[in-house]
Amino acid sequence: MRIALAATCIADAMFPQAPRAVVTLLERLGHEVVFPPGQACCGQMHVNTGYLADAVPVVRNHVRTFAPVADGEWDAVVVPSGSCTGSIRHQQRMVLERAGLDAEARTASAVAGRTYELSELLVDVLGVTDVGAWFPHRVTYHPTCHSLRMLGVGDRPERLLRAVDDLELVPLEQAEGCCGFGGTFSLKNADTSAAMLQDKVGHVLDTGAEVLTAGDWSCLMHIGGGLTRTASGVRPMHLAEILVSTREAPVVPGAADGRQEVAR
């Protein structure tokens, strides 16, 4: 398959190890990955903060960049984020329609119809749960709110994790509870957000896991930012970063978090 990658703005700028892992993983599974360089952001932050007019140019750019998937130039678009996939699927059309851009709204729908969150792409579209990964660590999984309730990814991520060799998956208490990130909520209602974070961090620590994983770096950034304050050493890692790990090319949790790596 020819699969276009929407890296998401936050991972692109702050957590490039996740989209890099998606590229390596999909290529390992025999697919071709394209990265349309015109991409920037899906517009979720603007929409969810209520800035619909400012969201319009952002959404238009996303739709324009990924329109070729609607014409069959690529088979699918993959997004390593549940909330960005949710925004693409449930908000972009509305934003364009309200701006009176009906033709683009239709294109947005067509693009959204072929856009998948990573675990959806792997399990539903590519039909794999065992991606041949090896990750000998104790891992707990936080099902982010938008993956869980907006997309309904269900247990797909856990099925993928359970198929990873030597991975020990430990259940997270009150896993379905929100971590308190909520985008700009974390700034506008910082105290409430912190109270929610505190509970989530507590549950993560209770698992004794080495690694906390999720399908969304935004939530991971939030929980991870709380975890480092506890000096516990639990490492946040995107699902893709675990699935890309193999015996031949193991990913070691916290090994510079891939943050130092530079390609030339």
Add this chain to the structure above:
Amino acid sequence: MSTFLGMPDAGAPATVSGVGRPDDPLHWGATFPDAARTALADEQLRRNLGNATSTIRAKRARVVGEVPDWEALRDAGSALKTDVMTRLPELLEELERNVTARGGVVHWARDAAEANRIVAGIVRAKETDEVVKVKSMATQEIGLNEALAEEGVAAVETDLAELIVQLADDMPSHILVPAIHRNRTEIRDIFLERMADAPPDLTDVPRELAMAARAHLRRKFLSAKVAVSGANFAVADTGTLAVVESEGNGRMCLTLPETLVTVMGIEKLVPTFDDLEVFLQLLPRSSTGERMNPYTSLWTGVTPGDGPQEFHLVLLDNGRTKVLADEAGRSALHCIRCSACLNVCPVYERVGGHAYGSVYPGPIGAILTPQLTGEKSDLPYASTLCGACYQVCPVKIDIPSILVELRAREVELSGAAPDTADRVWQAAMKAASYAMADGGRFRRAARLPRALRAIARHGVIRRLPFPGSLWTRSRDLPEPPRQTFHDWWAARERRAGTRQEGER
């Protein structure tokens, strides 16, 4: 009497006096973020709320899980309410006709003041200075008790938790369990200090507290000439009103006094009697986590020789037609006040009801209150959009989507008259919009965080100046990477290009 949630476990005694009765029951107190901060600092409150909401959540999940056609029921509830909203004027007139035909008197109230005037007029005509009340959100919304007090009439709340709130000069903090913020030690103290006939040796054992309230209320039920209630449902095609409750106090109020006055929001209608079938399944399971509520009272007009011989129905608008006119927000009127969305809300669970500064707290309050008042509000932002409310709502109100709509409205309102914070947000959003509307611009902007590597220690940034401090006050920021994904990909392409050329 049911005391399952009204009385959290014993804890450190707090002050008896509540937050006081505000002038506007839909808008009082500090801003949401400030009120939330105060509430979060109250450890006892957080424990009370955490215990109560997790108990009720588990109960709800259990009884909902055993209904095989729950999703179909939700769809039916949602469809019925949608139908009611599209035909509201004709259904209301049908209700009026049927109530009148059965001997009731129907009044129409545009707003809170008019509704209060109507009720006060009825009570005055009965020459009494005391009325008993069934728990009702509509009368909380219009501040009826305070309005009656000004006329020299004492309105006695007969729901246990509502009585606790009233005695303490407090506001409800939950739709269903108004005293959820109180523990039983506090309740004992409130009774001892504020209920003249409370036994002096009263302990904080729930049963004793319930018995004390019961003795106190029994005298009121027997002497009151007028009762005031709300309504859970009104059936248009029969003129029947319905109240569901757990304690039996409602049944007393609805049957003993000579005169009954029901104040009902105009959205509480169902078209036919059969439609109650759907809601009487959805409501108890969603609200108290019971298969069936202990008391379901239905009455139609006046029945000679049985129950109240005079019945008044006050149909309350108070902003509802404004909500109805709004296509995006209208489904907030579908709400059957079950409170399931409060119990699952991670924000409500931590800050409690008073932080919302409205008699309608929690997710439903965050979408209903600003629509009813039409004022600028920070409530639409009091949510992470986690979607838990939508998932449990028995009538499938898409609360997260309405919150986003209302945020857009807030942005429009603040665009017209921005304060300093608004200006900062506007500028930030404009700048972000510019940077994120083009791949090339974004690629350059995405490199900016790299500058923060200079202040990172051990892979994290602990402290940033304002506004970054809003983040770093309670979490670290990871050290930004050396290379963005855009740049990594471009380098990879270059490499591949060079390789191909070399091979040629």
